[in-house]
Amino acid sequence: MRLTKTALLFCACSSVRAYVWPSPYDLLEDQYTVSSGFGDGGIVDGVDPCSLGPIGGRIPGRQAAAEWLRLAYHDTATHDIETGLGGLDASIGFETGRQQNVGRGMNDSLVFFGAFQSRNSSMADVIALSVILAIKNCGGPSIPFRAGRIDAESAGPETVPEPQQDLESHASSFAHQGFNVTEMIGLVACGHTMGGVHQVDFPFTVQNAISSSNPDGMAHFDDSFDSFDNHIATQWIDGTTANPLATGFNTTTNSDARIFAADGNKTMRAFAQNPNLFSAQCGSLLERMLNTVPRTVQLSEVIEPLPLKPYQLSLNMASNGSLMLSGYIRIFGTSVEAAAATPAAMPVSLNWKDRNGQTNVAYSTSAAAVSQTSASLWGSVRFFEINVAIDAYLGISSFVVDWAYSSQLPLTHSDNGGDGFPLQDVILNVPEKSCKDFSQHTVTVYGVIRTDMGPISNPYVDYNSNVNQEGNIVVKQVTTRAALARVDGSASPLYDTYSATFTDGGQFTDEGVVTLDLVVDAGGKRYVSAKNPEIFRNCRVPVVR
Numbered sequence: 001m002r003l004t005k006t007a008l009l010f011c012a013c014s015s016v017r018a019y020v021w022p023s024p025y026d027l028l029e030d031q032y033t034v035s036s037g038f039g040d041g042g043i044v045d046g047v048d049p050c051s052l053g054p055i056g057g058r059i060p061g062r063q064a065a066a067e068w069l070r071l072a073y074h075d076t077a078t079h080d081i082e083t084g085l086g087g088l089d090a091s092i093g094f095e096t097g098r099q100q101n102v103g104r105g106m107n108d109s110l111v112f113f114g115a116f117q118s119r120n121s122s123m124a125d126v127i128a129l130s131v132i133l134a135i136k137n138c139g140g141p142s143i144p145f146r147a148g149r150i151d152a153e154s155a156g157p158e159t160v161p162e163p164q165q166d167l168e169s170h171a172s173s174f175a176h177q178g179f180n181v182t183e184m185i186g187l188v189a190c191g192h193t194m195g196g197v198h199q200v201d202f203p204f205t206v207q208n209a210i211s212s213s214n215p216d217g218m219a220h221f222d223d224s225f226d227s228f229d230n231h232i233a234t235q236w237i238d239g240t241t242a243n244p245l246a247t248g249f250n251t252t253t254n255s256d257a258r259i260f261a262a263d264g265n266k267t268m269r270a271f272a273q274n275p276n277l278f279s280a281q282c283g284s285l286l287e288r289m290l291n292t293v294p295r296t297v298q299l300s301e302v303i304e305p306l307p308l309k310p311y312q313l314s315l316n317m318a319s320n321g322s323l324m325l326s327g328y329i330r331i332f333g334t335s336v337e338a339a340a341a342t343p344a345a346m347p348v349s350l351n352w353k354d355r356n357g358q359t360n361v362a363y364s365t366s367a368a369a370v371s372q373t374s375a376s377l378w379g380s381v382r383f384f385e386i387n388v389a390i391d392a393y394l395g396i397s398s399f400v401v402d403w404a405y406s407s408q409l410p411l412t413h414s415d416n417g418g419d420g421f422p423l424q425d426v427i428l429n430v431p432e433k434s435c436k437d438f439s440q441h442t443v444t445v446y447g448v449i450r451t452d453m454g455p456i457s458n459p460y461v462d463y464n465s466n467v468n469q470e471g472n473i474v475v476k477q478v479t480t481r482a483a484l485a486r487v488d489g490s491a492s493p494l495y496d497t498y499s500a501t502f503t504d505g506g507q508f509t510d511e512g513v514v515t516l517d518l519v520v521d522a523g524g525k526r527y528v529s530a531k532n533p534e535i536f537r538n539c540r541v542p543v544v545r
Contacts, residue, residue, distance in 0.1 A: 020417040021309055022530065024120040025147045025300060027513065031116060031129060032145055033305040033332060035137070037374035038383055043126075043133050046112050050138035050194070051226035054108040061214035063225065064112075065134040066195020067105035072131045073191055074101055075124070076292050078156030081178040084295025086156045090123035093474035094155035100162050103201040110473050118513035119464040123474050124149035128290040136377045138194060140228030141283030146291060146299040151474070163205060163245055163253040170259055178292060183285060185267040188259050190282035193232045196220035197244045205253040206244050219244040221256075230278035233271035236260055305332040305378055308401055308414040310421060313386065314532075315396070315428055317448055321492035323390040323425060325352075329367050329401055334379035341382070341405040343369035348384045348403040355395030355425060367401075392492045395425040426450045426527040427459070427520045430497070435539035441504045444539060447484060447518045447529070448495040454523030459484035461500050462519065466512040475511045480504070484518070 023029070031041035036048070046052070047065040054064045071092060078086035078095075096106040113126045125147045132143045161173045174184040199206035199217025209217035221243045222231040235241035236256075245256035260268045271278040291299060313327030329348060332338075348367040353359055367384035374381045390396050398420035402411045416422075426449065433446040445461045460483050466475035484498040514534035520527055 028121045035377050038372035047134045061216050061218045063195045068130045071109045077160045079177045079292045087293040089152040091152035091156040093472040100160040114511045122151045138228040141279045143287045144302040148299045163255040167258040186285045192221040230275045233268045237272040326387045329384045332381045337405040338380040343382045352396050352399035424527045427518050429532040434535045435537040437539040444501045446499050448490050457521045459520040462517040464515045465508045467507045
């Protein structure tokens with residue numbers, strides 16, 4: 001799966017504040033917010049419907065949502081509460097060959113997640129987000145999402161509990177991770193409300209389950225494996241469970257039975273009697289699990305859908321020398337009015353300030369509703385298209401958006417926390433000229449820089465790409481920096497063209513999200529055109545004019 005990336009154009013000198021646009025976590029927020037349709041984040045596609053098998057359902061008898069949850073716990077299980085080491089850090093990529101991580105689900109999941117990995121969305125963050133979206137899509141609780149996890153560069157300890165171990169060993173393992181016996185019972189019940197056990201991986205736990213429609217021989221934990229509900233508890237308490245880890249033919253691997261009964265069934269009985277309690281407790285415990293990270297990692301504040309956010313917004317130079325602002329405005333809401341709104345009837349206008357911070361009645365354009373529908377697990381989401389020419393001499397420095405769910409309602413003034421949505425027109429990407437020479441393993445990047453800003457120094461490009469890691473199916477994000485050199489003028493007398501050509505040494509891979517940042521110091525200030533999308537054009541194919 002290939003994602004479309006957003007080019008963000010902003011001054012990198014803004015102060016730290018609450019989550020406003022642009023943010024390092026914009027890509028993750030996009031993934032979190034839009035679950036289908038136009039602007040689809042892409043992650044939910046892998047678990048919709050909840051029963052869907054891996055690789056778009058092409059592997060029958062398996063369940064991707066359950067495999068994602070298993071992957072996240074097995075990654076977290078390396079945490080040591082005493083030392084603060086380990087936790088959800090994507091070290092699992094180095095650990096999939098271990099017996100405790102048996103099965104194809106780990107690597108299948110990591111391959112799927114690779115499409116969403118970027119400079120600002122670590123594999124560990126993607127794993128956490130995938131679990132939150134999968135559980136919500138399967139009818140489970142809403143779990144708050146925080147970002148900022150850092151991917152490990154080596155394997156963690158072999159500390160994942162295994163079904164043949166005794167209760168004391170299990171309790172010790174969970175305590176090592178920071179969970180007491182009651183919490184251990186809850187985590188196992190919450191983790192086993194979906195999915196099951198595969199005979200091909202655990203032949204001493206499941207038998208006679210393999211068939212043409214179930215080639216891996218999955219035996220489900222409960223009768224509603226594709227719904228995040230409390231049936232795992234109700235069937236355990238009423239004696240009807242077919243959970244292969246609770247009533248399987250091999251008592252040695254009946255670890256769920258030992259764990260569920262560890263407190264005399266007190267916790268499981270409460271879960272069976274109260275589905276709301278089960279959901280709430282699972283939400284709390286799984287949030288703790290996902291936020292179990294190495295002590296040195298500082299997670300962000302909770303990320304929630306922004307009410308209004310630019311999407312794929314870019315400022316480029318047209319062939320006549322004017323500037324073109326194009327892309328989309330995304331509007332999200334949870335109100336009745338948001339759900340009932342007709343996009344074509346919604347007034348949405350973008351109003352900007354010129355490069356001197358001045359406003360003018362002419363600095364305005366209406367946004368047109370995108371015809372395709374979009375959906376979110378958290379509310380209602382709609383997109384509106386922007387396409388407007390801006391005088392290069394006057395330029396642009398920021399914008400605001402005024403909008404409403406209908407013309408009968410008062411306008412909402414969205415100003416990005418008070419300062420407007422920042423834009424800069426000093427350094428711009430020129431995607432139509434940039435290219436790759438795939439045979440020579442070189443990348444050529446073009447940009448334009450304003451000439452009237454004062455002294456220009458240190459122009460460069462940061463190419464954010466990916467390389468393979470030995471012993472790990474997960475790629476590693478790397479940044480290649482190359483100086484930009486002036487090569488020509490441009491269609492506007494206000495801009496000169498700059499370029500950089502550099503080699504990837506044959507090391508780069510197309511896995512993950514590839515972006516490039518153009519940077520320049522001009523007139524004593526730093527300007528950045530960030531997160532520009534990957535280059536696809538082949539340098540050896542002539543540009544058609």
